Amino acid sequence: MKFLPILRPAAGLTSCRPSRHISHLLCLVAYLSCVTSLNIPPMTPNLRSAFSATRSSSVLGASQRAVTFDRLLLNIGEDFNPDTGTFRCRLPGAYYFAFTVGKFPKKILSVMLVKNGLEVQAMAYDGYRNHGRKMQSQNIMISLKPMDTVYLLLQENQDYAIYSNIGPYITFSGYLVYPDSTSSVGYLNNHLSPPDLHLPGCPPFTDTQYDWKRRRRIGEEPRSAFSVARTTSVLGESKGRREREALTFDVEYVNIGGHFNKTSGHFTCYFPGAYYFAFTVGKHPRRAVSVKLMTGRGEVRAMVFDEDLSRRREMQSQSLMLSLKRGDSVWLYSQQDDGFAVYSNQGRYTTFSGFLVYPDFHQYMGMDRTFP
């Protein structure tokens, strides 16, 4: 696959002041000639890894261990093998994985995302053994080292199955969101700056995230990402009026930048920009689920709801993007009343993730006058 640089008017160029030094003008020319996408990490084609695959048939329990795939939609970097269903990490970094599976009529659905064959990261579950078909989804961000593997593990038991048809119901995707800093810095310095084009006093022209005003490389920054899970349930109790408390978490997959506080359950925006958030919550037996994504002191942005009071467990997922300013907080609120709960156990049904997709360069690169 070939990646052509896209020349586009880049935000932030005006922060280079070519009027004072001619060398800066040369920098600007060099910079303009090779601007790719200014704000889409990872920045270079060789630091890309992404796959998306689907499966158009069911898998009955005890017939195979991993979910395999018959259609590969994309496989940038060739790190995913659809025949084994295994992603093998080549570039260390933080990866986002998402999957959706169909529930087979009269069977239980249980699919775990596992790392290196043994370490369960999160799961999709549906315990209703009724006739109907439906689907469940899960997604998390995890940190991988080279040669780490990730696949979807099935229960090897005939009570379990996953459903698909040519629809297809079963999908699995993953991509590298943030390559590890050390590897990408090394890569940029060693391979992307032809010495003959490097002007003294200028940053490497390929470095699209150089902070021209502050004369320092901001490299991989700004970066912000978190992904967390709960291993226990939370049962609501009616105790009269009180402060709405955030759902807290005990497992931290990633917390790049340290902007998520799992004790308080709050993500606090440091780098202004556009963020993606996703959460999945388990439904507790005989309780309803009502979990809201909140900002600030309690503005509801999105929610999941499931008022089925049966004794079965299942899950619900939701996602959205938000434009955040520095200091904005984002958190989950589970209805704190009798009759409501969030289910989780060691399989990690309940997860919450968020990451910076596009930083607001106008503010970040010092163009905004409020950032002197």
Ligand SMILES: *[C@@H]1O[C@H](CO)[C@@H](O)[C@H](O)[C@H]1NC(C)=O
């Ligand atoms: C995280 O939240 C807890 C509880 O609100 C608080 O005590 C703690 O200071 C916070 N940690 C940081 C690093 O802000």
